[in-house]
Amino acid sequence: MKSIVKSLVLIAYLDLSLAAGAQQDQPMIGQMAPSFTLKAVDGKTYSSDQLRGKYVVIHFAATWCPFCNAEAPYLQELYKSYRDKGVEVFIVDVKEDKALVEKSFARFNFSFPVLLDEDGSISTKYAPEGVQPDLARHEVPLASNLIIDKEGKIRFYSLLNTISFDAKLTKLKEKLDSLLNSK
Amino acid sequence: MIRGIGILTVFLLAGKQPASPDVLKITIPEIVVVAGESSVIKMEVEIKKGYHIQANKVNDDLLIPTTLEIAKDEGITTGRQEFPPAKKFKLEGSDNLLDVYDGNFEIRIPFKTTKKISKGQHILDAKLHYQACDHRTCLFPKTIGFSITVKVA
Numbered sequence: 001m002k003s004i005v006k007s008l009v010l011i012a013y014l015d016l017s018l019a020a021g022a023q024q025d026q027p028m029i030g031q032m033a034p035s036f037t038l039k040a041v042d043g044k045t046y047s048s049d050q051l052r053g054k055y056v057v058i059h060f061a062a063t064w065c066p067f068c069n070a071e072a073p074y075l076q077e078l079y080k081s082y083r084d085k086g087v088e089v090f091i092v093d094v095k096e097d098k099a100l101v102e103k104s105f106a107r108f109n110f111s112f113p114v115l116l117d118e119d120g121s122i123s124t125k126y127a128p129e130g131v132q133p134d135l136a137r138h139e140v141p142l143a144s145n146l147i148i149d150k151e152g153k154i155r156f157y158s159l160l161n162t163i164s165f166d167a168k169l170t171k172l173k174e175k176l177d178s179l180l181n182s183k
Numbered sequence: 184m185i186r187g188i189g190i191l192t193v194f195l196l197a198g199k200q201p202a203s204p205d206v207l208k209i210t211i212p213e214i215v216v217v218a219g220e221s222s223v224i225k226m227e228v229e230i231k232k233g234y235h236i237q238a239n240k241v242n243d244d245l246l247i248p249t250t251l252e253i254a255k256d257e258g259i260t261t262g263r264q265e266f267p268p269a270k271k272f273k274l275e276g277s278d279n280l281l282d283v284y285d286g287n288f289e290i291r292i293p294f295k296t297t298k299k300i301s302k303g304q305h306i307l308d309a310k311l312h313y314q315a316c317d318h319r320t321c322l323f324p325k326t327i328g329f330s331i332t333v334k335v336a
Contacts, residue, residue, distance in 0.1 A: 064247045064314055065321050070277035095323070104245050132320070139323050160319045167277035 026157040027128035033148045034125035038092065038115040041102045046090065046113055048152065055179060056148040057082075057089045057172065060123055060141040063096055063104035067143035067160065070167040072108045078169055079112045085180055090115055094123045094138055131159060145172050147179065155179060206231040206315045206322070215334040219298035224261075224331055226251075226290040228311075235283035236313040238269035242282050247314035247324045251290060254308040258300030259333060261307075262293035275318050300335050307331040 037047040048056075059075055061068035079089040089112040093101045098116055105114055117123050120138030127140035140159070147156035156175045158166065166172070208229040216222045230236060241248045253261050267289060269282035309331055314324040 062323070063245050064324060066243075066246060066274055066279065066281055066316060067277075067319075067321060069243065069245055070274050070279045135322070142321060142323075165274065165276035165319055167274070167279075 027131060027159055028126075028154045028157055031154050032152050033146070033154050034122070036092075036115075036117075036122045036125075038117060038122060039098075040113040040115050041098055041105070042113060044113065046115055048148075051088060051148070052152055053150050055085075055087045055150065055176065056146075057087060057176070058146045058148065059089075059091050060094055060126065060144050061091045062094050062142060063100060065143055067165055067167070071143070071145075071169065072105075072110075074167055074169050076108060076110055076112075078173065079110075082176065083112075087176065087180075088112070092117050092122060094142060095120045128157075128159065145169065147172065147175055149179060206234040207236065207311075207313065207327070209311065209327075209329055211329075211331055213332055213334065215336050216296055218258075218296055218300045218302070218335055221293065221295040222333075224292040224294060224333075226292065226331075227287065228284070228290065229287050230285050230315070233317045234315050235270075235272055235281075235285040235317075236315045238282040238284055239264075239266035240269065240282065242280070246281070247312070249284065249311070249313040251292070252310040252312070253292065253331070256305055256307055258297045258335070259294050259305060259307065260297075262295075265291040265293075294333070296333075296335060302335050305333045305335060307333065 033048065035048045037045060039045050057075075057078065059068070059071065061072075063069075075089060075091070079087075082089075091105075091110065091112070091114045093114055094117050096116075097118060101114060101116060117138075123138040123141050126144075126146070127137040132140050143160050143165070145156070145158045146154055149155045156172060158172065210227040210229070212225060212227075214222055214224060236249050237246045239249050249266070251264055267284065270285060272281045272283040272285075273279070274281065307330065308328065310326050310328050312324065312326045315322045
């Protein structure tokens with residue numbers, strides 16, 4: 001009887017350890033990034049297919065999102081520092097209309113495109129399965145950052161429920177440097 | 184003159200938004216008032232542990248403040264809503280401080296009734312708009328509808 005109880009305790013412990021480990025890992029790493037074709041605030045249309053051969057940083061945002069707005073100046077800085085190294089940066093704004101996004105983000109003077117995922121369908125595609133099941137799927141990637149490599153694979157995904165918020169993008173830049181230096 | 188305040192009554196809350204965790208509960212004591220007199224609706228709000236919502240006055244105009252909307256009623260006029268003072272919340276990993284509410288707080292809504300108001304129950308339709316976050320994740324803005332019952336004796 002004692003051994004059965006011990007086994008059950010051990011199994012429960014292992015389950016918790018595995019769950020905790022899974023929470024710390026970045027999701028979708030090595031997977032092909034879901035494709036997208038989206039209109040931007042600048043009126044142009046951007047497609048993921050056109051970005052092959054480049055490193056791409058994507059930040060999922062909404063104008064009212066405090067995390068996103070705290071990060072915004074650092075994202076612009078990152079773009080200025082890395083654009084000459086062949087890195088593209090995009091914000092994907094989730095479920096807001098162009099007029100609001102254009103007006104609200106004007107203060108940040110982004111010199112990279114802000115894409116409009118007005119129905120949340122692209123954000124939904126980037127929601128990892130099983131993560132935050134109590135949220136609507138388009139809500140899950142909000143305030144996250146990704147790096148997509150030249151082949152279109154996800155190499156970095158700072159989903160907020162798995163990794164502490166990093167407004168200054170320190171971890172993302174470390175990963176980006178590592179990818180750029182290894183080419 | 185207020186005749187009395189009844190037992191706590193919970194009115195809940197049919198959100199039509201996509202499935203997000205319910206982070207907020209509203210409780211309103213039933214209010215009994217005499218026609219022609221004034222009183223105060225004391226709306227008790229309970230925020231789920233670990234979450235906060237933006238305050239009524241935010242320090243960044245991009246944020247969504249918590250606001251309360253009460254439909255007009257012929258015999259009841261509501262006055263200026265009184266929200267509690269905000270608390271400061273530091274965003275993890277940044278230097279930003281936000282004005283927020285968490286835990287339990289009260290919104291007070293003074294009102295007066297007309298002398299001609301009919302006796303019995305008057306239902307005021309209300310909506311609370313808010314945007315909630317925990318220390319690492321933000322939820323989409325939400326509007327919840329509920330009812331405030333005023334009994335005219």
